[in-house]
Amino acid sequence: xxxxxxxxxxxxxxxxxxxxxxxxxxxxxxxxxxxxxxxxxxxxxxxxxxxxxxxxxxxxxxxxxxxxxxxxxxxxxxxxxxxxxxxxxxxxxxxxxxxxxxxxxxxxxxxxxxxxxxxxxxxxxxxxxxxxxxxxxxxxxxxxxxxxxxxxxxxxx
Numbered sequence: 060x061x062x063x064x065x066x067x068x069x070x071x072x073x074x075x076x077x078x079x080x081x082x083x084x085x086x087x088x089x090x091x092x093x094x095x096x097x098x099x100x101x102x103x104x105x106x107x108x109x110x111x112x113x114x115x116x117x118x119x120x121x122x123x124x125x126x127x128x129x130x131x132x133x134x135x136x137x138x139x140x141x142x143x144x145x146x147x148x149x150x151x152x153x154x155x156x157x158x159x160x161x162x163x164x165x166x167x168x169x170x171x172x173x174x175x176x177x178x179x180x181x182x183x184x185x186x187x188x189x190x191x192x193x194x195x196x197x198x199x200x201x202x203x204x205x206x207x208x209x210x211x212x213x214x215x216x
Contacts, residue, residue, distance in 0.1 A: 062207045064134050065078070065211075085141040085145055086145065102161060104158065105158065107159075107163065109142065116135075117135070120132075120135050150170045151171065152169075154177050155171075156169050176192050176195075177192075
């Protein structure tokens with residue numbers, strides 16, 4: 060998403076900062092924040108909790124000046140889509156059960172893709188199970204990045 064939303068004319072350092080911001084926001088539900096509930100995928104993976112945070116950020120953007128809003132609207136929308144895409148991608152993992160409607164429902168969502176599994180531990184070490192999981196993730200998600208890069212080049216020309 061960061062590749063698609065980045066202004067075409069930006070210099071390399073700014074593009075890197077934007078891509079790092081997209082990576083950070085897309086992984087925000089997995090951050091080890093106390094009380095965030097990531098260990099059980101409850102609070103951190105609730106669409107309602109994250110949606111409320113996104114609405115607050117949108118209000119904050121709306122309170123900025125018109126030039127600021129116009130300049131950063133596309134990036135902001137891309138960041139929010141990246142943030143929300145985390146839940147869809149997490150639902151694809153076989154051993155994942157997301158309580159996306161917490162606190163109103165304890166029901167969990169899972170749409171497992173057989174070859175996507177969560178890491179048994181945070182690397183390092185890169186043992187055989189971790190390496191296998193990372194290879195399958197690369198083979199699954201790199202084609203999406205290639206499509207985004209191709210679309211960006213086509214749009215730029």
